[in-house]
Amino acid sequence: MNIEMNTSIKKYKNSSLIKRSILIVILAILLFAINSFVYRFVINKFTEVEIVELHADLNRFTEKESQIFDSYKVRLLDYAEWDDTYEYVSGNYDEFVEDNFWWDYLENSLSINFVMVTDIDANILYYGAHDNDVGEIELSNFQSVDPQFKETLISKINTPNPYIFLKTEEGLFVIFANEVTDNFRILEPNGYMFFGLRMDDVVLQDISHQIGNSVSIVSTQIPDEVAEYFNTADHNQDYQIIEIDVIKTYIKIDSTSEESQFYLIEWDRTIYSTALSSARFLQTMVISSVVIIVLISLTIAYISFRNSITLKKITYFDHLTGVFNRRYYEIILEDLGNYLDYPVIIVISDINGLKIMNDAFGHDKGDESIKKAADYLSKSLMSKGFIARLGGDEFASVFSGDVADAEQYIDTVQKMTEQVSIEGIKLSLSYGFSLIGNKDVVIHDVTRKAEDIMYRQKLLEIPSMRSNAIDAILTTLYEKDTRSEEHSRRVSLYASEIASILQLNGEDKVSVTTAGLVHDIGKIIITTDILKKIGVLTTDEYESIKSHPEIGYRILNSTSQLREVSKIVLAHHERWDGSGYPQNLVGEDIPYLSRILSIADSLDAMISKRDYNKMYSLPEAFDELERCAGTQFDPQLVKIIIEHKDTLIKHIESINTKS
Numbered sequence: 001m002n003i004e005m006n007t008s009i010k011k012y013k014n015s016s017l018i019k020r021s022i023l024i025v026i027l028a029i030l031l032f033a034i035n036s037f038v039y040r041f042v043i044n045k046f047t048e049v050e051i052v053e054l055h056a057d058l059n060r061f062t063e064k065e066s067q068i069f070d071s072y073k074v075r076l077l078d079y080a081e082w083d084d085t086y087e088y089v090s091g092n093y094d095e096f097v098e099d100n101f102w103w104d105y106l107e108n109s110l111s112i113n114f115v116m117v118t119d120i121d122a123n124i125l126y127y128g129a130h131d132n133d134v135g136e137i138e139l140s141n142f143q144s145v146d147p148q149f150k151e152t153l154i155s156k157i158n159t160p161n162p163y164i165f166l167k168t169e170e171g172l173f174v175i176f177a178n179e180v181t182d183n184f185r186i187l188e189p190n191g192y193m194f195f196g197l198r199m200d201d202v203v204l205q206d207i208s209h210q211i212g213n214s215v216s217i218v219s220t221q222i223p224d225e226v227a228e229y230f231n232t233a234d235h236n237q238d239y240q241i242i243e244i245d246v247i248k249t250y251i252k253i254d255s256t257s258e259e260s261q262f263y264l265i266e267w268d269r270t271i272y273s274t275a276l277s278s279a280r281f282l283q284t285m286v287i288s289s290v291v292i293i294v295l296i297s298l299t300i301a302y303i304s305f306r307n308s309i310t311l312k313k314i315t316y317f318d319h320l321t322g323v324f325n326r327r328y329y330e331i332i333l334e335d336l337g338n339y340l341d342y343p344v345i346i347v348i349s350d351i352n353g354l355k356i357m358n359d360a361f362g363h364d365k366g367d368e369s370i371k372k373a374a375d376y377l378s379k380s381l382m383s384k385g386f387i388a389r390l391g392g393d394e395f396a397s398v399f400s401g402d403v404a405d406a407e408q409y410i411d412t413v414q415k416m417t418e419q420v421s422i423e424g425i426k427l428s429l430s431y432g433f434s435l436i437g438n439k440d441v442v443i444h445d446v447t448r449k450a451e452d453i454m455y456r457q458k459l460l461e462i463p464s465m466r467s468n469a470i471d472a473i474l475t476t477l478y479e480k481d482t483r484s485e486e487h488s489r490r491v492s493l494y495a496s497e498i499a500s501i502l503q504l505n506g507e508d509k510v511s512v513t514t515a516g517l518v519h520d521i522g523k524i525i526i527t528t529d530i531l532k533k534i535g536v537l538t539t540d541e542y543e544s545i546k547s548h549p550e551i552g553y554r555i556l557n558s559t560s561q562l563r564e565v566s567k568i569v570l571a572h573h574e575r576w577d578g579s580g581y582p583q584n585l586v587g588e589d590i591p592y593l594s595r596i597l598s599i600a601d602s603l604d605a606m607i608s609k610r611d612y613n614k615m616y617s618l619p620e621a622f623d624e625l626e627r628c629a630g631t632q633f634d635p636q637l638v639k640i641i642i643e644h645k646d647t648l649i650k651h652i653e654s655i656n657t658k659s
Contacts, residue, residue, distance in 0.1 A: 054247065054267060056315050059327060060211045061251075061265060066326075068203070069163065070391055072176050072195055075110055080178035080193040081185060089119060089180050089191035099567070102583075103130045111203075113137075114175055114196025120189065122150050131198050134170045141168045142175075153177035154192055165253050167261055172199045172217055172253070214266045217253070318389040320367060321374035329388035329396055333447075337439045340385060344398065344436040345406040348450040349377060349413070351393040352428040359554050361423050362525065369393075369422055373429060376420075380412040396447075406433040430454050481531045484520055487604055490655060492516030494600035497651045501644045502596070502637075512593045515568040516600060522552030522569070549573050550582045572597040577631045587634075595634040599625065599641065602632070603652070618649050 079085055079100070088096035106112045107130060114137075117126040129137035142149060145166050154177060156162045163176040175196035179189035197203065199217060208215045247269060253261040316328040332339055351373050358366040370393060377395055378387050385399025397409065410431045420427040432454030434446045495516040499509040523531065526548060530541050537545065549570050556566035571585060571594035578586035606621040616624060622645050629638035641648065 057211045057213055057265070057267070058249065059315060061207065061215065061263075063325070063327060064207050064210045067391065068197075068207075069161075069174070069176075072112075072174075072197055073162070073178075075112065076176050076178045076193060076195040079195070080180050081183065083183050085117070085180050085193060086182045086187065086190060089117060089125060097126050101126070101128060103128075104583075106130075107132065111197060112195050113198040114142075114173060114194065116150075116194040117180070117191060118150065118194075119191045122154060122192065125191070129196065131170065131200070133200065137168070137170050141170060142166055142173070144168075149175070150192075150194075153194060157192075165261065167219065170198070172261060173197065174199060211265075213268075216264050218250075218262050218264045219260070318374075321371050321389055323374050323378060323395070324386055324388040326388060326390050328386075329390065329398070332386070332398065333443050336436065336443065340398070341400045342436065342438050343400070343402055345401045345403075345409075345433055346436065346447055346450050347397040347406060347409060347431060347433040348390075348447070348454045349373070349395045349397065349429045349431050350454055352430055353425065354393040356555060356558050357422065357425060359525075359551060359558075365422055369427060372420060372422070372427055373417070376413055376416045376427075380409055380416060403435060406435070432456075481523070481528070484523065484531075487608065488517050488520055490604045491519065491597070491600045493655050494603055494648075494652065495597055497648060498596050498600060498641065501647065502640065508593060511564055511568060512596050514562070515565045515572070515593065515597050518556060518562070518565065519552065519569050519572050519597060519601065520548065521555055522548030522550065524555075525551050546573070546581050567591055568593045568597055570594075572601060574598070575632045576629075576634055580632075590634075595637055599633055599637060607652070607656075618652060622649070 084093055084096055084100070087093035101115055106115065113131050114129045115126070116124060116128075116139075118124050124139075127139050129139070129142075131137065145168055146152065146164075149164060149166060152164055153162070153175060156164065157177050157179060162178065163174055166173045166175060173196045175194055177192055177194050180191040180193050181187055181189045204215050204217065247267040249263075249265040249267075251263040251265070253263060316324055318325040336344060351369055354366055354369060357369055370389075373393075374387065374389065374395065377397055381387060381397055381399060384401070385397065388396045388398070390396050399405070399409070401409075410433070413429065413431075417427045417429065432450045432452065434450040434453070436443060436446050492513050493516070496509060496513040499512050504512070523545075526544055530537070530544060533541070549572060553566045553570035556562040556569060568591060571583070571591050574580035574583065574585040574590045574594060576587055576590070576595075578584050580590075603621055603625070606616040606624060607618055609615050622642065625633060625638050626642055629635040
């Protein structure tokens, strides 16, 4: 009995052991399956996020490159479709090159490294190429790469991409071309203008900063590490995993160089590394508790969902204004009928005078103008369609409706913006619209028509807008520094009297008198604490003050009525011995009217009460003029002024008595 019982117990124990072992094996298999599932789930989810982010970065790269190229096309358009350029090519404006093509401005302010102007037969009238790193660049360097590059560019002028890449010994250049015509494009083109940009480290660093990854240019055949990918039939992928922690993309540049040029974009696989760490952590947690694994899986799913929402916002929305970006706009236009009912209206809007706002008050105020414009465009549209920011100051409003709806929409926006001003400059937009009647219409032709209408309106509105803007800038300056208004008025009167003594013609007298009134307009960019500072300026503060002639020139030169005056203002702090600023001109290289303005400005500075300088009596001031003749002032001018000193003193005393 005991033997039977012991045998039964042993059999039971053996059976239990077998069952337990089977259960443990099943549990181990289950845990291993769950573990494998979770591991693969986590890796796949993070890889999906990584791929989405990678494509978003590639989209941002494309958008950034397009923004850079679009900005150069606009800069070229400003110069090429301009009366002054047309007159130069026609041989009626000999000073055009001297007035417009100085490298301190072209390269440092406009980032232009290559300028060339030809007649209609492509004969070169002017050529210049320069880079701060390599200096002057000979035309032969470009011709040796592609002797026909002028002809190639001219043939591409009316194409969507009117530019080519040229790989020279000084680096890779992208060069744009446009026909030369007048402001209103009425006259037949009489030549061609070419602008170029050297794709140096500064440009590439800017692009890298925008997409958050390293971008460089390499000259090579397709590297062995990605040759297999490029040789496959499947070109849907835009990337190749090179190592466990590196992704590289090679985007071919359409260069005329015999050697292939590529943009090389490199990604650190931080998301993938995070996925590995998370998966290993989850493996441990699975062994401890299936519940924890489920919770963690849900957490990962939530993170993935949140990242997808964030990536969508980055991909389709403009970061400054919050409206949709150009990418979203172009996607919608590809299949417009699925989003809106026909007919569809496209309104193209462009902010007038953004450049003068940026020059006078800084890019923060320019950004404020952009955000306000986007806000009013959105509020006027309400929920009938969508707004997209196409570029720096250009927007598209897309909605269902007819011509009457378009006109009503534009009227609503104008009524909302007409009372809005920033730093005294009214918020002004130009508009153009076009109608898409059905899905068979070529949408790009319609949008081009809307843009053409908008640009024509802009040509009509910009001159008066710029004139009003200059008045507003002067008003703002006088509010910041009350002494500037009286000082400018006196300098204008002194300059006018000196012009009379010198028997200048009426036009020159008006120019120098006007220059006296606006000669300090560039001080609008200088902070109030510097303008009103008591005591000696620091080196940095003095450098800030020294920038005002050039800023004043850029503001005044934006309107044709004050273009000659702007040249006088630019040079009014130059000195006869070449130690002045901003161009260190010497002697008679300084414009004659600028020399007169310099004397009038200095006279008022000497006899006015200043916190930081000695106040001179009138006789002492004229003695100081005579002492500085030949160093600061034109000695011949000073000689004539001293000969008429008594007349001038009476005139100045009369002005100051009335003040």
